[in-house]
Amino acid sequence: MTTSFASALTAARDAAASQHYPQGALYVVATPIGNLADISLRALHVLQIADCVACEDTRHTQGMLRSYGLDRPGGQLLAVHQHNEAEAAQQVIARLQQGERIAYVSDAGTPGVSDPGARLCAAVQAAGLRAIPLPGASSVTSAISVAGAVTPAQGENGFVFAGFLPTKNAERLAAVQQLAGEARCTVLLEAPHRIVDLAQALAQLGQRPVTLAREITKQFEDIATMPASELAAWLQASPQRVKGEFAVVLHPVARQQESGEAERVLQLLLAELPTKSAVKLAAEITGAGRNTLYERALELKRAPENE
Template identity: 45%
Template sequence: MSSKQIGSLWVVATPIGHRDDISARAIETLRKVTLIAAEDTRHSRPMLLQHNIGTPLVALHEHNEREAVASIVRRLEQGESIALISDAGTPLISDPGFRLVRAAREAGIRCIPVPGACAAITALSVAGLPSDRFVFEGFLPPKSAARRSRLEELAGDPRTLIFYESSHRVVESLADMRDVFGAQREAVLARELTKMFETVIGEPLSQLALRVANDPDQQRGECVILVAGRGEEADAKLAEGQRVFAILREELPPSKAAKLAAAITGAPRKQLYQE
C-alpha cells in the first residue's frame, strides 16, 4: 500500500420520503466525497440533484454487494473518501451495506456515521406505544407458515415489536399477527411516513386487520407495523388458559385441549400445547 492517507467511509442517512428531511451535514458530506455508493443510482440521483450534489455514483445493492465491496475498499485504501447511502433512511437497516462496513473496518478504514431518518424510529416516535424497550424485526418471512412460526416465537416478548412489511403482504401479515398475538393486542400501522398520503392508525389487531383489509388505500406504499409487547393482561390470560387446558387435558388429547383452551380464553394455542 502507498504512503497516501487512507480514505474514510461515510455512512449517510437520506430521507425516507420528504426530500427536505436531510441534514446540512449529510449534504456537505455527499458533495465532498469522491464517490457515492447507492443502493439504486436511478432512485437516488433525483434526490441528489435537488440538493445540487453532482458526485459520481456507483451501485451497491444486495445482488452485487459481495463483488463491489473489494473494489470500494481498494479505493478507500488508495485515499478516496466514499459515502454509502440506501434508497431511503439509514443504510444497513433492512438495506445492503453490512458487508462493506464490515470489510472497511477489518481493513482499518474509519467508518463515520452521518445520522438521519430511519422509518422504524420515526414510526415509533408517533405510535403511542411503549418506547423504553423495543425490538426491530425487519421483514417477516413471505410465506404464511414461516411467518406465523416467527410470530409465535415473539408472542411472549414484553417489548414493543417493530416490523417492516411490503404493501402486497400487509393484509396477510396483520391477519397472522391477530391470530398469533390475539385480537386485542394493541398495534399501529404507520404508512408512507413523511409523504403526501402518510397515515398512522392505532387499533387492536382485530380492528386494524379488518380496516386495512377493507381499505385498498391502506394497502399501498411503505409500511411499518408496530405491536405492543405482551403485558400483565396477557400473562393473566395465559394463566387462565393453562388452567382450562389442565382441566380439558384430563378428557382430551393435548392438541385438542390446547385448541379449545385457546378458543375459550384467548391464550396462545401453541404455548399452551408446548407447556
C-alpha cells in the same frame, strides 16, 4: 441547482465545512424516507465533498442528488446492493486505501438496518478502515416515536426490530407465534402487496395494540393504532390504506395481560433455583418477558413468607 435547496447547500457548507472529514473513510449517510427536506446539513456537505457515492440504486440516487443540485457524473456513482455487496465492498476498500472519501446511501433511510450496508461496513472495518455514521431518517424510529409504545408503565422496556417477516404463509405464521412470546415492543416492516397477509397473520395476537405507520413523511402519511385482530378489516376497508410502505409497531404486552401461568411456573422454580436461573427458565417455558419475570421474582423474594 434546485432552487428550493440552494440555500440548504449554502447552510450545509457554513454549518459543517469547518468539521474534520478524514480521507480514506466510508461515510454511511442516512437519506430521506420520503420528504426530501429531511436531509441533514452534514449529509448534504458530505455528499458534496465525497469522491464517490456508493449506493443501492444508481438511478434512484442520481435523481435524489439532482433534486438537491448535486448531480454527479456516472463514474462517481458505484452500485453496492444486496446482490453484489461482498464483491463491491472490495472495490470500495481499494478506493478508500487510495485516500478517497466515499459516501454510502441506500434508497431511503439509514443504510445497514433493513437495507444493504452492514456487510460493507463490516468489510471496511475488517480492512482497518473507518466507517463514519451520519444519522438521519429512519422509518423504525419514526414509527416508534409516535406509537406511544415504549414506556415502562406498559410493560417491558426497549424494543425489538424484527424487520420483514418470511413471505411464505406457514413461515410467517410461525414467526408471529414466536413474536407472541416477546413482551417488548416489536417493529416490523412490510411492503404494500403483503401488508394484508401480515395483518391476517397478526390477528392471532388478539387485543394486543398495533400501530400501522404508512408512507411516513410523505403526502399521504397515515398512522393508526388498533387491536391486532382488527388490522386486516381496517386495511381492506379502503383501497388507499394498502398503498405505500409500512412500519408496524407491536405494542409491548402489559403486565396485567401476562398469563398467571408464568407466575405459577416462576414460583415453582424459585423454590428450587437461584433467582436468575428461575427467571431464565420461566421465560423460556412460558414465553413471558424476562425483565417482567425478574421484577416479579424480586417482589416475591421481598414478600413476607405468610403473604
